[in-house]
Amino acid sequence: GEDVEQSLFLSVREGDSSVINCTYTDSSSTYLYWYKQEPGAGLQLLTYIFSNMDMKQDQRLTVLLNKKDKHLSLRIADTQTGDSAIYFCAERPNDYKLSFGAGTTVTVRA
């Protein structure tokens, strides 16, 4: 979706941290989401953050939200080969619709 932008590729060494960045446009979005897509499968919700939060941590995942700059990031600590996937950022501009970014393909190398 044109309203959500993210870089297309990220390569990271196994054991390092991955950081995936996203910018969105709709300041009224109350929730922002990260989805993960593994090969041949649909998207699965990884985590989400409410717009009045700056940070959310969930095990190896840390989400940072800068509402002023409309910037969202996902940090994956101790990246593993199983983390290789496409990661989508999404915003919810209204009650029934999600707008997705183009997806960041994360490749974990040994």
Add this chain to the structure above:
Amino acid sequence: NAGVTQTPKFRVLKTGQSMTLLCAQDMNHEYMYWYRQDPGMGLRLIHYSVGEGTTAKGEVPDGYNVSRLKKQNFLLGLESAAPSQTSVYFCASRGRDAYNSPLHFGNGTRLTVT
């Protein structure tokens, strides 16, 4: 749990042919969606439905029609397929509360139009 089931998984069509993609969910979800996924463009919303008997246009509705005659099913139709409709199509559903009910996706239908 079946979740969201899409059929078929793969299909090849000739230009001008028609077909219907089927989506079924067993979670009693109100909202259902059809997205297409193209390289470098992410997911784009084709049509969606907020309840049985209702449908609405998304970002890229041209060339597609939908129907939601039963709450559990959401059908996507291509009346006259074009090569530009070559894509991977995903159906998704969720309950009424977006906070507690994230989108559940099917595994996709890969369509090639020659």
